[in-house]
Amino acid sequence: MGSLFEELEAREAAARVRVEELEAELAELSGRLDLARESLERLRIARETVAEVLAEMTPEKSAVGVDAGQPAVGEPVASAYAGAERQVIGVLTVPNWQPGMGAEVLPQVYRDILEVVADAPGPVRAKQIVPRIGLPAETGKIEGTRSKLKRLVERGWLDEDVPGLFTLARRRAAVSPNSR
Template sequence: MASVLGILEERETAARVRVEGLREEVARLAGVLEAAEIELDRRVIAREELVEALAASAAETAAVAESTAEAGQAAALSLVPVPGSTVPPWREGLPVTVLAPDYQRILGVVEERAEVGQGPLKAREIAVGLGLETTPAKVEGVRSKARRLAERGWLLLETSGAFSAGRRPVAVPDAGPSA
């Protein structure tokens, strides 16, 4: 009987050692996963910034080409939103429809919240309002776009880092939209 108990204790000890080893491996892999997620988030943000920079460059090139066109035609074309396009500075009489659809949706979420009398929104809350996953990459993308809207006067950026509805004119160097 003692030998059977000894065998069971040996097996229990071996199982305990295996469980501890697996726990250590899981902890190590969790650290590796976290580092990989951070790298992914950085790359997503870098790609979005590059797309916006390229769009700004293309917009500047188009602006030079349009400057030779008739002024009325240039004004009409500048009101058409293009995905990935620049965010023009807000000014009186400028419709929301000049913004790309993603920016219009962000404004809609913030303004809808303001209409029901609720306070400013954090980027994560805006992402939820847009129906997006609240992964760091998605939230940072929303924060980047909301911050751009605030810089251009379409939203107000609170000191807490939250965004609220409201418009304000902004200084425009060279009077052209920038990225």
């Protein structure tokens, strides 16, 4: 009968080891669950905050005029995001150009690009702009700038009559990109 008790003890020890392994696995899964819950909560808060900001935005707060950001009395003001839906997923950092809209609605790097293009005596290439906006003349920086130039063309801020050569959009040639 001695061997039956030994067998039971061996099985009990194996079961104990398996319980300890499962408890360790449960503790690890519990920690991962806590991290996932924290991440979910941060995302929920971020979504609610963005929704609140968008809901609180009024045409007066989001409107940008010409002449150092102050519209003339009785002059219509073009919003950087006129016609944009309130329930958006992404943010339009480069709005479509509209009459009366100044470059101050653009992120700083886009304003810098517009300034270089405006100061140039003729059409400019991306590789000419890169050093003038303070970036190293590396392929990655040139391609990133070219992408920004193409975006400015798509949104009506610049023209690209010849591929790779950029100028101010003709319809806004009278408006300075520095009308901050």
